[in-house]
Amino acid sequence: MDASQYATGEGPCVDASAEGRRFHTASLAAEARWPVFVPTARALGISAILSSPLTGNGKPVGALNIYSRHAGAFGPADQQLAAVFASEASTLLSAAAGDMDEVVIGRLESALRTRHVIALAQGVLMERHAIDEDSAHRLLRRSSARTRRPVHQGATDIVVSTRPPRHTGPAPHPQ
């Protein structure tokens, strides 16, 4: 789910990271802020999202995202707990960032993005074919070996394929 946001450049994770504040959507059914992201999330059965910003040395570096299949799943106590956890994680990130150069951090971030896309595609394949996690990963690897493309590229195609088609015809004219 995070990968979808990275791919489309929109969603609560992206906004929480960019703006450095928490985004809470109690029910995606009533959410209009992210028109590309929301249908993808709903198609995967997600109903509520809580995104808390993560910082490293005072700079935004990402967000802690918690998803639920149940609308209204995150009450005030849950939001407070997520905020505390994100704050603690930010403290650790700041300490770790002092010991890592930017190249290493960049490679880790890239690996995390790749991993997220693959995990998301695994979930889609598990749902589509009623198979377990390892079998879904095998399908991705098989496709990768056949096409000589990295697993993450095929995974991205699968994630994109879950998006509803855009309406390309003329807008209906009011009578």
Add this chain to the structure above:
Amino acid sequence: MSDDAGGALERGRRQAGLSHADLWLRYFALGGMSTALELEGFLAGVLEPSIHDHDLVAHALNERFVELGDDHPVAYLADADLG
């Protein structure tokens, strides 16, 4: 997993010119759950990876070989049909 399968991973790593850290990062990006130290144990033959883990490492190596213009020289265990 046979000793030969474990040795094949280490031979593949050397042939691909990847450091242990590079290979772990590629394995992790594919979804691997083992630590870098555990991966070193797999390669050294002192820890036995699950079949799934073995094939993730094999695939991480084979993606590198494709980048280098090669095919998929490291054999899979569960994914024998991948060639």
